[in-house]
Amino acid sequence: MRIIALALVLAACSEAPPPGDDPRASPGDASRVALGAKVYGQHCMSCHGAKLEGQPNWQQRMPNGRMPAPPHDESGHTWHHPDGVLFVIVKQGLVPPYAPRGYASDMPAFSDKLTDDEIWSVLAYIKGHWKTKELLDARAEMTRNASQR
Numbered sequence: 001m002r003i004i005a006l007a008l009v010l011a012a013c014s015e016a017p018p019p020g021d022d023p024r025a026s027p028g029d030a031s032r033v034a035l036g037a038k039v040y041g042q043h044c045m046s047c048h049g050a051k052l053e054g055q056p057n058w059q060q061r062m063p064n065g066r067m068p069a070p071p072h073d074e075s076g077h078t079w080h081h082p083d084g085v086l087f088v089i090v091k092q093g094l095v096p097p098y099a100p101r102g103y104a105s106d107m108p109a110f111s112d113k114l115t116d117d118e119i120w121s122v123l124a125y126i127k128g129h130w131k132t133k134e135l136l137d138a139r140a141e142m143t144r145n146a147s148q149r
């Protein structure tokens with residue numbers, strides 16, 4: 001009896017999407033990833049890099065006081081955020097609640113340039129670059145609490 005109950009719990013766990021992950025940003029969805037690659041090339045690559053590597057010295061503030069574009073590959077911190085947070089950042093730009101009021105940033109808001117579907121797709125494309133088990137485990141751990149709010 002106890003064994004059956006445990007098996008059910010395990011099955012339920014493996015079917016649930018990892019915490020912080022939205023099915024609309026699934027890197028396993030080939031058509032979304034293809035659309036996302038196109039969107040990335042047209043709207044993100046000029047700043048975030050052809051290989052998602054970000055701008056040089058991305059952790060150092062520029063002379064104008066703004067931050068350079070960070071990488072979206074495993075070396076950056078994009079993966080620290082749940083999908084829902086990334087979606088809002090891309091749609092609205094770095095404004096409250098994810099940046100202080102009046103925060104000056106080169107990251108544009110894409111609400112008038114991209115559809116919601118295109119934004120989820122570019123996130124699917126970006127997430128397709130996160131492959132290491134350690135990173136995926138750390139992300140699930142980090143986003144677990146955030147996704148429950």
Ligand code: HEC
Pocket residue numbers: 039040043044045046047048066067068069070076077078079086089090094104105106107108110122123
């Ligand atoms: C004009 C340059 C530019 C373009 C184009 C651009 N970004 Fe950015 N992006 C930035 C900069 C600069 C930052 C960091 C801003 C800061 O910290 O002040 C940033 C930050 C971000 C962040 C937050 C990362 C984090 O870890 O907090 C995400 C997500 C993001 N960009 C996604 C995108 C996506 C997706 C696109 C294309 C649809 C895009 N960006 C296009 C410059 C750009």
